Amino acid sequence: MSSVRKKALKSKELLSRLGGVSVLGVGMSFKPTEAERTVVRELLTGFEDRRVLFVQAIWEQPKYVLSSVEKMRGELTGTIKRLGEDSPTAAACRTMRGACRDFMTEFDGDKVTDMDPAFGKNRDTENFLMRLGALRATIGQQIALLAHMYEIDLEEQLASVLPPLPELDDKA
Template sequence: MQFKEILSNFTGFSCPIFGIQWTPVTADVTVARNLIRELEDKRVLYRPEEMEGHQYCVTSVERMRSLLTDAMQKTRPNTPLGKASARLRRASRHFCDIIGSPRFDELSHPIKKSVLGRELVKLREVAGLAIAEISIAYGLDVEDELASIIPFKMQNHN
């Protein structure tokens, strides 16, 4: 999905710099582009939950946390990339706390499936918002599979 499509259909993004034009630093754009490319390969963010086992999900999200930490180390915390990465890393940590917990393994299969589904929805909501914010702030396209989790507004065709 192209950056302009994301910008025109995204809901809930506001610029904290009240009308001032902001041009991202080249290094931040490169870090953001690399992060988006890596996240596009994280199936845990967009594949149906039935296709992913809980252990695969935990391993994938742990790797994602590492990518986010690396991106955060290369940018300032008050940038759009820094803020979005921090929020997504917190959500990833929460996911791993729940699904990677020994208590999760003690649950019956139907309950595990329900909890995994619920936690994937929560993670994907945060990830979709973070990806949209990064895409808009740095003018980056996002592959359609990953873009499927971005919270787009509905068009009213009256």
């Protein structure tokens, strides 16, 4: 079954490269979406290098976190543009992009500039760390979904943002 699956994937990738069809002199041009697994793999490869997702929050510098989240938001928008409207991948990307947008909205430049880079204890710092945790949780859920759907292996650091496995009850 594995070989059949590989052939199907290759044919999808081939189909995504077609630009149009002409039959009996009547032509039609279209640009189908790329093979979604390829698009998802590229997105997750980019996320593997986003420290904001997995480095201990206490070591993060707020201005660099915001910059990284803004870049992730741009990557997600670019990915959405490459997908079909009804794609489950696009829905997951929109969820992640919304989480990035919400995080960015919460912390404008002034708030971040006023924060102590060493994360001294104050209300803004605590809020920043809580929101960063929420962002990571949302993105981790969507990464888990995409990695499962497309059978993509993740680097250990990126896998650290995935939701924990449910504990099995030994009594059952």
